Amino acid sequence: MNLVAHLVRKDWERVRLPLFAWYALIAGKAWCVWRLMQANDFETDLGLLGSLVGLLNGIEAVAGAMIVLQIAFEDKPWSGTAFASTRPIGRGQLLRGKAAGAFLFLVAVPVLLLAPVWLAAGFSLRDLGLAAADWALVQGLFVALGLLAGAYAREMWQVLLAVPVVGGVLLCCAVYLRREPAPPLWLSTLLALVVVGVGVVFAYQVRRRVSGLFVVVLGLAGVAGMGVPAASESFWMPVWPEAERAMRNRETRVEAAHRWGFIGYDSNGKGQCVIIAQSSRPSYPLLDTFRTPLRPAEVRLVSTDEGDEEQQLLPFRLGTVRAASLSVTRWELSLPEPSSGYAEERKVFMNAAIRCADTKSLPNP
Amino acid sequence: MNIIETQGLTCRYGRHEAVHALDLAIPAGGVTALLGANGAGKSTTIKLLMNLIVPSTGRASVLGVDSRRLGPAEFRRIGYVSENQELPRWMTVGRFLDYCRPFYPRWDRVLERTLLDQLDLPLDRRLDQLSRGMLMKAALLSSLAYRPELLVLDEPFSGLDPLVREEFVKSILEVSALGEWTVLIASHDIEEVERFCDRVVLLDAGRKRIDESTEALQARFRRVEVSLHEEPKGGLALPKSWHGFERAGQLVRFVESAYDGLGTEAACRTCFPSASVVAHPMTMREIFIALARAGRAETKNASAVAVA
Numbered sequence: 001m002n003l004v005a006h007l008v009r010k011d012w013e014r015v016r017l018p019l020f021a022w023y024a025l026i027a028g029k030a031w032c033v034w035r036l037m038q039a040n041d042f043e044t045d046l047g048l049l050g051s052l053v054g055l056l057n058g059i060e061a062v063a064g065a066m067i068v069l070q071i072a073f074e075d076k077p078w079s080g081t082a083f084a085s086t087r088p089i090g091r092g093q094l095l096r097g098k099a100a101g102a103f104l105f106l107v108a109v110p111v112l113l114l115a116p117v118w119l120a121a122g123f124s125l126r127d128l129g130l131a132a133a134d135w136a137l138v139q140g141l142f143v144a145l146g147l148l149a150g151a152y153a154r155e156m157w158q159v160l161l162a163v164p165v166v167g168g169v170l171l172c173c174a175v176y177l178r179r180e181p182a183p184p185l186w187l188s189t190l191l192a193l194v195v196v197g198v199g200v201v202f203a204y205q206v207r208r209r210v211s212g213l214f215v216v217v218l219g220l221a222g223v224a225g226m227g228v229p230a231a232s233e234s235f236w237m238p239v240w241p242e243a244e245r246a247m248r249n250r251e252t253r254v255e256a257a258h259r260w261g262f263i264g265y266d267s268n269g270k271g272q273c274v275i276i277a278q279s280s281r282p283s284y285p286l287l288d289t290f291r292t293p294l295r296p297a298e299v300r301l302v303s304t305d306e307g308d309e310e311q312q313l314l315p316f317r318l319g320t321v322r323a324a325s326l327s328v329t330r331w332e333l334s335l336p337e338p339s340s341g342y343a344e345e346r347k348v349f350m351n352a353a354i355r356c357a358d359t360k361s362l363p364n365p
Numbered sequence: 366m367n368i369i370e371t372q373g374l375t376c377r378y379g380r381h382e383a384v385h386a387l388d389l390a391i392p393a394g395g396v397t398a399l400l401g402a403n404g405a406g407k408s409t410t411i412k413l414l415m416n417l418i419v420p421s422t423g424r425a426s427v428l429g430v431d432s433r434r435l436g437p438a439e440f441r442r443i444g445y446v447s448e449n450q451e452l453p454r455w456m457t458v459g460r461f462l463d464y465c466r467p468f469y470p471r472w473d474r475v476l477e478r479t480l481l482d483q484l485d486l487p488l489d490r491r492l493d494q495l496s497r498g499m500l501m502k503a504a505l506l507s508s509l510a511y512r513p514e515l516l517v518l519d520e521p522f523s524g525l526d527p528l529v530r531e532e533f534v535k536s537i538l539e540v541s542a543l544g545e546w547t548v549l550i551a552s553h554d555i556e557e558v559e560r561f562c563d564r565v566v567l568l569d570a571g572r573k574r575i576d577e578s579t580e581a582l583q584a585r586f587r588r589v590e591v592s593l594h595e596e597p598k599g600g601l602a603l604p605k606s607w608h609g610f611e612r613a614g615q616l617v618r619f620v621e622s623a624y625d626g627l628g629t630e631a632a633c634r635t636c637f638p639s640a641s642v643v644a645h646p647m648t649m650r651e652i653f654i655a656l657a658r659a660g661r662a663e664t665k666n667a668s669a670v671a672v673a
Contacts, residue, residue, distance in 0.1 A: 006467050014455060074453070080417040083452055086445035088437035088468045 003089065007097030008104065011071045018067050019105055025060050026110055029053055030117045030324035037121060037280045037328055042264060046319030046330040053321045064139060065146040068102045069159065072150020077204040079154070095204035098150075102143045107136050114324050118282075121326055127282045131325035134284030137189050144196040151203035152213055166217065173221040186286040188223055195219030268334060275333040276318075283327035366429075368393040368515055368547045369414060373423035376409050376571075383409040385571040386423065391549060391564070393514075398558040399551040400649075401568035402657055407551035408447075410568070411519045414549075415445060428515060441469055444508030444546070446501065447519035452492055458503055459488035462510070469511035477510040484536050498529030502536060509546075518550040522557050530557060537561065559649040567653065569660040579649070586652045587624040587644040591617040594639040604632055608659040620647070620655040 012019075032053065036044065075084035075094055084094060111132050118128055149159045199216035202208065263276045320329040369391040376384040384406040391397050399407045412418045414427050416435040425432040430439050456464060466472045481488070484502040492500060501521055508516060521537075522530050534557050537548075552558050565582055567575035575582065589607075593615045603610055606623035617637065621629050624644060633642045647655070 003467065006464075010453075010464055013460075014453075079451070080412050081447070081449045081451050083450060085417055086415050086440060086443070086450075087465070088440040090437050093437075 003093050004097045004100060007075075007089070007094070008101040011074060011098070011101040012105065014074055015067050015070055015105065018063070018070070022060065022063055022067060022106075023110065023113060025056060025063070026324060027113060029056055029060070030114055030326070033321050033323045033326045033328055034117055034121055036321055037326065042266070042276065046321055046328070048319070050319040050321045053323050057323060061138075061142050064106050065142045065149070068106060068143050068146025069150045069156075071102055071105075072098055072147050073156075076154075077151055078209060091204050095201065098147060098204075099143075099200075102147060103140070106143050107139045110139065111135055117324060117326075121282075123282055130284050131282055134186075134286050134325060137186060137193070137286050141189055141193050141196065144193055144200060147200045148196050148203070148216065151200055152209055166220075169217070170220055184286075189286055191223045192220060195223060263330070266332070268332060272334050275331075277331045277333060278328065279331065280326070280328045283322050283325055366393055367391060369425070369427050369549065371410075371414075371423065371425040374410070374413060374420055374425050375422045376406075376413055376418065377421040383571050384413065384420075384568075387568075387571075387573055389425075389566060389573070389576065391547070391566075393547050394545065395563040396548040396550065396561055397564040397566060398562035399549060399566050399568065400553065400555055400558065400653060402553060404570075405553075405568040406571035407553075407568055408449075408519055409571075411447070411517060411549070411551050415443075415517065441471070441511065442514045444511075444513035444516040445519075446504045446508050446517070446521055448501075448521065448523040449519070450504060452500065452504060454493035455491065457489055457491050458486050458495075461492060461503060461507065462488075465507045465510075472511045474510075476512065477506070480506045480509060483539050496529065498525050498533055501525070501533060505533075505536065513546055516546045516548045518548065518552075520552055521550065522552060522554045530554070534560060555650045555653050556648070565649070567656060569657060570664065574656055574660060582652060583646065583649070585622060585624050586647045586655070587621045587629065588647050588651065588655075589619055589621050589624075589629065589633065590643045590645070591633055591637050592641045592643075593617060593637055594641070597637050603636065608655050620652075620659075622656075 032049075036046075036049075075089070075098070076082040077091060077094060079085060089097075114131075114135070115128070118131055123131065149162075153159045153162065195216060196219075198219065199212050202212035202215060206212065263278055266274055266276050268274045314334055316332040316334070318330040318332055320327060322328075367390045369389060371387050371389040374384060374387040374389070375382065387406075387410060389410075399410060401407050409418070413420050414425055414432055416432050419433060427435060428439050428442055435443075453461060453464065462477060484506055486499065486503055486506060492503060495503065505518075505521075518537075522533065525533060538561055550558055550562065559579070562579055564578050565575060566573060603619075604623075606621055608620045608622060610617070610619040612618075617640075621644070623629075629644060630642050633640065
């Protein structure tokens with residue numbers, strides 16, 4: 001058997017239990033968000049659910065990196081005590097074995113696992129490709145970071161100590177050195193991936209830990225300094241064309257995976273009548289230009305009555321659940337100023353919304 | 366042909382010199398013991414030879430290849446067992462052997478079975494459930510089944526209780542008979558090593574003190590006891606080969622490192638004209654202790670001279 005495949009098989013046996021748990025986490029989140037896409041109830045608190053799923057997303061990323069760390073720790077490339085150091089395993093073979101295993105377990109298998117979910121959610125081929133590329137880029141970076149940590153650290157505590165310190169340094173670099181406009185997130189991620197990859201190759205092939213660490217920290221500081229797009233102005237104040245387009249064109253569905261659904265109407269804390277709507281779409285934060293607005297942006301409301309003036313609605317995001325390249329957001333849309341009467345508002349909303357939703361699900365106003 | 370050669374091999378950790386200008390020439394065949402107290406530089410030497418650390422200066426060659434260039438081709442011919450080696454403890458013994466097998470084209474399944482029987486290893490037990498002795502046996506098995514030309518053992522007896530140690534030594538003696546391998550064993554357990562080594566290299570503070578066959582070493586070392594019948598006249602000019610000279614009443618004791626029967630007796634008569642001389646053979650352990658003490662005394666004297 002090919003020795004690289006032999007190493008991959010051994011690592012699979014080593015980490016299969018945590019990997020199954022990790023796959024279950026991914027599948028669970030995908031199922032959760034897919035179910036939400038089908039739902040149009042008032043009861044689900046998307047704010048809370050979104051926070052919970054966000055936490056699980058973080059756990060998933062960290063757990064993925066830890067699994068890769070475990071794979072790397074199995075056969076440390078430079079250690080004087082590692083079993084592989086005195087066995088007939090070349091450094092290149094070891095690196096290929098570790099990288100292939102990590103890529104297969106944490107990038108390829110999850111993409112295959114998620115592909116049916118994406119297809120069921122109505123992803124087009126383009127969406128599917130973008131989602132897979134996005135997953136590969138994000139998870140690839142975590143895989144590379146895990147390999148990097150496993151290649152340079154002796155023990156787990158060193159990783160736990162180094163991550164906040166290096167993270168803090170990089171954050172400082174990002175704050176003090178960043179330029180406007182920042183490059184796209186995918187470009188920064190790709191550059192970071194290249195820098196980390198160089199560091200990993202340095203550790204496995206050259207076995208110069210200090211020089212390798214220097215290269216990595218300097219490179220990452222450069223990438224961070226070039227600009228973390230999350231800090232750019234354009235990220236915080238995006239346009240929001242989808243909802244407006246749906247309202248203007250009176251669509252309830254653009255594509256299967258790009259939905260804009262009217263759930264109903266409610267009253268908010270100020271006694272205003274508000275529209276509750278839900279949007280769902282493929283989510284690939286690294287590649288997609290569409291971003292969820294974090295500040296209220298205006299949406300033009302088009303009445304069904306001829307001659308009525310266009311009105312402006314203020315969208316307020318109630319919550320977003322984002323997982324497995326799917327995103328479901330629930331909105332509250334209200335007029336900037338309360339109009340004279342509740343009934344009048346209701347009329348305006350219903351006139352506007354009636355074309356935007358499945359009329360059968362609407363209660364009688 | 367020498368299977369291991371070093372020239373001026375030196376390794377420094379910061380200001381501390383773990384191995385100093387070591388020149389070694391270990392011929393193929395037989396068992397060579399690398400002896401020394403803790404911190405003498407044995408394990409560092411082994412790590413330098415196995416390309417686990419890079420020498421500060423000097424060079425080493427193993428199987429005719431520069432140690433810094435040891436790669437898969439050479440490691441297929443080398444077996445390495447160390448007390449500190451990290452084995453994949455989550456594997457069972459059987460899985461561990463399955464894992465090792467593909468790395469070695471010359472893996473001998475028949476020898477593997479023989480060794481399994483001799484070492485009495487349970488195939489279905491996980492390595493982390495094995496005792497330390499059994500674990501070392503598993504490591505030994507995984508390093509012997511491909512019939513390596515060179516077997517390197519780094520402190521294999523460390524942490525083993527006497528019974529397990531005895532079993533392990535017995536195993537090594539038994540498996541030694543199964544193949545033609547050169548064994549390099551680094552240990553401070555002299556009594557264990559004495560039983561099967563042909564050649565001894567003694568390290569002290571990173572420097573080579575002795576490098577010769579066990580027979581020659583034991584032949585030239587004697588613990589000499591001199592019973593004085595009368596006080597020697599004048600100052601004593603002791604030969605350099607006398608170590609650990611001590612006197613208790615009329616009894617003088619020292620270790621002769623260049624024992625020569627009549628020659629040694631004649632040297633004693635020169636210093637102590639009226640005395641009876643008895644020379645006792647020494648075990649390797651006694652020789653090692655005598656040399657270690659002599660080494661320390663030399664270092665102390667050298668430091669005193671430097672300070673003065």
